[in-house]
Each structure stands twice: as structure tokens, then as C-alpha cells.
Amino acid sequence: MDVMKLANSLPMWIACGIPVVFVMIQALLFAREAYRSGEKVGLTKTQMNKAIKSSAVTSIGPSIVVLSGMLSLLVTVGGPVGWMRLSMIGSVMFESIAAGLGTSAVGVTLGTDPMTKEALTMAIWTMILCSVGWVLFGTFSANKMEKIEHKLSKGNEGTLTTIASTAIIGVFAAMVASHLSNLFIF
Known part of the structure; x- marks a missing residue:
């Protein structure tokens, strides 16, 4: 099987779609909680709707950059992986570097040499494993960051x-x- 057919196969779309659905659910939960918090502090519905509209507008620019990065990942590691990674991480620079490091580990230059199954596998594993630390750190230390910052800076x-x-x-x-x-x- 051709590597890019494998990278763009239905099982890959399903496997990559599951985490994207979780990200969408998380975004909806955050938005709902933000709206509830706005009501608690006394913001009017007009103020909250205005904030929602301005947030949507200001997210367009960064989204275009992420979309351009997704196009480059689409060509190199396939649509499902590019969509999933940039839906979760959103860092074009990180994903491109990580994919390039992964493919170079098996002697393939990303974007230049033809992609092999081993290179695709290494690119995906490198992108995932290199970002696991961010997720774990954020999960277990988010509520302690203020204390850590104060300790490091001594005020x-x-x-x-x-x-x-x-x-x-x-x-x-x-x-x-x-x-x-x-x-x-x-």
C-alpha cells in the first residue's frame, strides 16, 4: 500500500477524529463555563455577546497561519494527522520540526525524500511524544503555577x-x- 494512501485512510481519519472531538467538547465546556462566570460577575448578555464576537474575529488571523501549516503537514504526513495535530497543539513550527526530526531518524528528509512507512510512523510518534510533556505538565501543575512563579521570582x-x-x-x-x-x- 502506498504510504500516503495509508496516511489518508479511513482508519486514520477515525483515529485522528476522536481526539479532535474531545478538543471540540473541551472548547464548548470552556465557553459554557466562561459564559456562566460572566453572568456571575454581572456582565450583561450584550457585553458577553460582544466579547464572543470580538474573540471570534480576532481568532481568524492565527487560524489562517494554522491552516497554512496544516496544508504543509497534509502533503507530508497526511490530512488526518495534520488536522489532529494542529487542532490540538496549533503550533505549525513545532509540528514541522518534530515531523522532520522523526523522519530524519530513519534517513528520510521531510518534504524532499519520498515518505516511507517507517518515516511516517517516526514522524507521528515524534510529534505525539514530544508534546506529551506539555499535556502532563499542564494537567498536573496548572493549579500550582502561581506558587511556582512566586517561588522562582521571589516576588x-x-x-x-x-x-x-x-x-x-x-x-x-x-x-x-x-x-x-x-x-x-x-
Whole structure:
């Protein structure tokens, strides 16, 4: 069987559709709870409807970026996986890098070499396993984040900003370092 036929098969659509349904249910539950909270704090229906409309409008721009990323994933790992991953994570950059790292582990360059079953499998596993930490961390530490932030910063907001900025710079430096080192190899 052709790899892309496998990637776009009905079982893949079903398997990838299940988590997307859960994400939609979660979004509806969050919206319902936000609406109830708005009523509790005394917002009028007009104010809440206006907030809903402005939120919908401001979500269009980021959604277009995610859609363009989904198109690139659609070509490389298939429609179901691209749809599922960007419905859940929404980070085009992360998904593309993770898929590329997964395929390179079996000697396939994503978007250049023909996709093999092993490369597709490695791309999907890499995308999933690399994001499991986010889900677990968010699940088990969300209610403790304020305490963690206060402990790290010792009450100084500048310290927390410095820690976050340093982490981001470190991540990007690690990603770029291998490319920069290639410039100096003759």
C-alpha cells in the first residue's frame, strides 16, 4: 500500500477524529463555563455577546497561519494527522520540526525524500511524544503555577521575565547552533 494512501485512510481519519472531538467538547465546556462566570460577575448578555464576537474575529488571523501549516503537514504526513495535530497543539513550527526530526531518524528528509512507512510512523510518534510533556505538565501543575512563579521570582516580576526570556533564547540557540556550525566547516 502506498504510504500516503495509508496516511489518508479511513482508519486514520477515525483515529485522528476522536481526539479532535474531545478538543471540540473541551472548547464548548470552556465557553459554557466562561459564559456562566460572566453572568456571575454581572456582565450583561450584550457585553458577553460582544466579547464572543470580538474573540471570534480576532481568532481568524492565527487560524489562517494554522491552516497554512496544516496544508504543509497534509502533503507530508497526511490530512488526518495534520488536522489532529494542529487542532490540538496549533503550533505549525513545532509540528514541522518534530515531523522532520522523526523522519530524519530513519534517513528520510521531510518534504524532499519520498515518505516511507517507517518515516511516517517516526514522524507521528515524534510529534505525539514530544508534546506529551506539555499535556502532563499542564494537567498536573496548572493549579500550582502561581506558587511556582512566586517561588522562582521571589516576588520580583523582572526575575520571572528574565527566566522566560533566557529559556526562549536558549531553545532557539540550540536549534540554530547546528546550522551555524555548518557555516564554519570547510
